[in-house]
Amino acid sequence: MFSKPILVGASALIGTLVSAVSAAPTEAIFDVTNPKFSNGLNGTRMAASGSVWLTPHDHFSSSVGVLGCKTDTNHFAYWPEAISCNDFCIEVSYDGRSALFMHLDNSAGAHDVSFENWNYLETGYPASEKTHIKESAGFTATYKTVDPNRCRGLIKTSSGKMPFSAATSINFVANCVLNQPNSWVAQNFELWNIYDSQCNLGHNELCETPDFKAGFNQAKCGHTLGSQDPLVGQDVWNILYPSGNRSEA
Numbered sequence: 677m678f679s680k681p682i683l684v685g686a687s688a689l690i691g692t693l694v695s696a697v698s699a700a701p702t703e704a705i706f707d708v709t710n711p712k713f714s715n716g717l718n719g720t721r722m723a724a725s726g727s728v729w730l731t732p733h734d735h736f737s738s739s740v741g742v743l744g745c746k747t748d749t750n751h752f753a754y755w756p757e758a759i760s761c762n763d764f765c766i767e768v769s770y771d772g773r774s775a776l777f778m779h780l781d782n783s784a785g786a787h788d789v790s791f792e793n794w795n796y797l798e799t800g801y802p803a804s805e806k807t808h809i810k811e812s813a814g815f816t817a818t819y820k821t822v823d824p825n826r827c828r829g830l831i832k833t834s835s836g837k838m839p840f841s842a843a844t845s846i847n848f849v850a851n852c853v854l855n856q857p858n859s860w861v862a863q864n865f866e867l868w869n870i871y872d873s874q875c876n877l878g879h880n881e882l883c884e885t886p887d888f889k890a891g892f893n894q895a896k897c898g899h900t901l902g903s904q905d906p907l908v909g910q911d912v913w914n915i916l917y918p919s920g921n922r923s924e925a
């Protein structure tokens with residue numbers, strides 16, 4: 677039920693300066709026409725709408741390096757399909773209720789969503805209220821991808837842009853910028869010098885986007901890119917299954 681998050685090995689590329697003479701980075705980047713993750717897991721393209729067996733997830737993660745301290749981690753989808761530069765905002769419905777989730781992590785096969793709102797969909801009460809927690813094996817919910825701007829309220833940056841880890845998300849972001857320049861992510865991303873999605877390492881500073889088109893893939897940050905200095909004050913909270921207790925990630 678709680679599938680382990682799949683980590684994309686983009687951090688392996690820290691320190692890589694791609695040849696400036698090539699038109700695009702020569703490092704293999706996420707290919708939207710043939711979605712395949714660098715860990716060897718192939719993601720299929722997600723249908724625009726459908727139904728899934730929906731299960732709960734209680735530990736925030738993002739395989740594409742989205743930062744949990746600057747997004748609403750109670751609204752994430754952990755699904756096996758390929759993560760889109762554009763169609764990541766999903767409205768899931770069950771029993772007359774609906775909730776928005778951002779599909780920015782991959783599971784090995786399950787269709788998990790944040791426990792807080794999984795419980796809301798099933799019972800009408802968020803898990804953190806603790807009064808109506810239902811430990812079920814899941815339920816069949818319908819979903820549809822919606823305008824990504826509808827998920828803007830789940831993003832807590834002052835610009836409203838999606839916050840990514842400059843060190844570990846660069847393959848995903850570069851792919852969006854180079855291969856899908858009109859996509860929402862390509863036009864609405866920020867790179868932060870925070871190393872992990874749980875925001876425990878790094879520096880809380882915005883970085884300058886490298887010139888992807890010229891073949892560069894290293895952001896310029898105030899401190900060393902990819903620094904793993906302890907970071908305090910950028911907390912990520914998990915709502916734990918099945919207690920509904922809050923715990924810092």
Ligand SMILES: *[C@@H]1O[C@H](CO)[C@@H](O)[C@H](O)[C@H]1NC(C)=O
Nearest residue numbers: 711712713715716717718719
């Ligand atoms: C991904 O696809 C390739 C080529 O079709 C295949 O060889 C490989 O086994 C697949 N990997 C997984 C994890 O399914």
Ligand SMILES: *[C@@H]1O[C@H](CO)[C@@H](O)[C@H](O)[C@H]1NC(C)=O
Nearest residue numbers: 916917918919920921922923
């Ligand atoms: C949840 O929090 C309550 C109140 O702090 C505590 O008594 C309980 O033991 C916690 N449950 C779990 C499973 O940690």
